[in-house]
Amino acid sequence: MWKDMDEECLDAYIGVLLLAGVYRSCNEATDSLWDASTGRNIFRATMSLQTFRMISRILRFDNRDTRARSDKLAPIRDVWEKWVQLLPLMFNPGPEVTVDERLLPFRGKCPFRQYIPSKPGKYGIKIWAACDAKNSYAWNLQIYTGKAASGIPEKNQGKRVVLDMTTGLQGHNITCDNFFTSFELGQELLRRKLTMVGTVKKNKPELPAEILQVKDRAPLSSKFAFTDTTTVVSYCPKKRRNVILMSTLHKDAAVSSGSDKKPQIILDYNKNKGGVDNLDKLTATYTCQRMTRRWPMVVFYNMLDVSASAELTYHSVHIISNTKSIFAGDLLSQPCLNTNQTSHSWNPIQAT
Structure with missing residues (x-):
């Protein structure tokens, strides 16, 4: 009955x-x-x-008879959006925030299922995420529903995602990988009183030619280039190989004193890049997910996983800080750089 x-x-x-x-x-x-x-x-x-x-x-999470047929996320959109709106209310992230992608493993029928060979599950639902780099608290999430109905790929998607994920933040440093990082993104984040550190694709037109050259470069050497607001470094971990990073946080050619002579930009990037990956590890280890053929249930199970992780973070932080919330204001007190600059001209290269 x-x-x-x-x-x-x-x-x-x-x-x-x-x-x-x-x-x-x-x-x-x-x-x-x-x-x-x-x-x-x-x-x-x-x-x-x-x-x-x-x-x-x-x-079920909606009324099938009244749902918008053109909305791929309609079966769970209302519940998802109300839940995402609650995440920033519980916790203020620290000075370091990571923006990256997540993949919820799922091989069933889904109108926006993605294939990402670098992920363990390979097939699933892609979610953009902004997490506290220290404790991996999920501050903002956004489900990627694929291309628009017109079929035209989105331009500057990486820039758009980071700006969406960090809306409402000020005084933080954003760490992201080369899918997102660009000179234009760094300038827009500065206007919002945010800084950026990230790896850069070598085909970016704004990079100076000297940074890209690896011929005759000694292993463990670094080359720096500067504008008024941005620093770029090219580091050679081995012969004829280099990795390029861009930062609006660092203003000098600081290099570690260790044997690998890594630039400080790389050290800071390595320290903060795992915020989203650590959330994936935690939710995968203690996931409540049960076997299902319905993708809205996969999203629902992950909402519970992230909520449980967020609740643990909330209580642990409040216990440590004697019930005081953590507010990230370390960078707000620093003078904001002039971001009206439109030129991509770089100052002379410094090599170390």
Whole structure:
């Protein structure tokens, strides 16, 4: 006999999912969680296995009859957007923020499923993320739903994503990889009182020719180029190989005293680049996800995973700081550079 599911029943269902994640039971058969001999009493005491499976099968996040057919995210958009709006309210990120992409593994039918061979799951739902670099708190998230209906690829997508993900932040440094980094992005972030550190693709037209040259470069050597607002460094870890980074945070040619002689820009980038990756590791280890063929459920499970991670971060930070929120204002007190410059002319190269 069917009956309406009340709030208490939904809370119980979510609690069971989260508890399964705590037990790291993602790959454990659902039957075994409720088994009298191999399972755990708390699952059977909360709800029956039949009830759990029924809710998992029928749970929906919108009205199919009234959804916008042109909106690929319509089956979960309302719930997703309301949830994302809550994330910045719980925690103010520290001075270092990482922007990167995430991939929720999923091989079922989805109108915007992506293939990213560098990711462990390869196929899945791509999510842009802005996380605190230190504790990987997810401050902002955005699902990528693929190309527009016209089929025309989005121009300057990396720049647009970073600006979207960092809306509302001031006084922070943004770390991102070469998909996002550009001179124009750095200037726009400076106008918003944000700085940037990131790797750069070697085909960027704004890079000076001297930075790209690797012939006759000694291993562990660095070349720097400067404008009034931006620093670029080319570092050669080995012969005929170089890595290029751009920064609006660093203003000199500082190099570490270690044996590898890495520039300070690279050291800071390596320190902060893993904010989103660490969130992926944490949510993958303690995920509450169950087997499903419906992509909205995959998104829902990840919302619970990220929420659990956010709750742990919130409480740990408040306990450490005696219930005081962390506010990132270290960079706000620094004078903002003049960002009206439009020239890409670089000052003489410095080699170390």
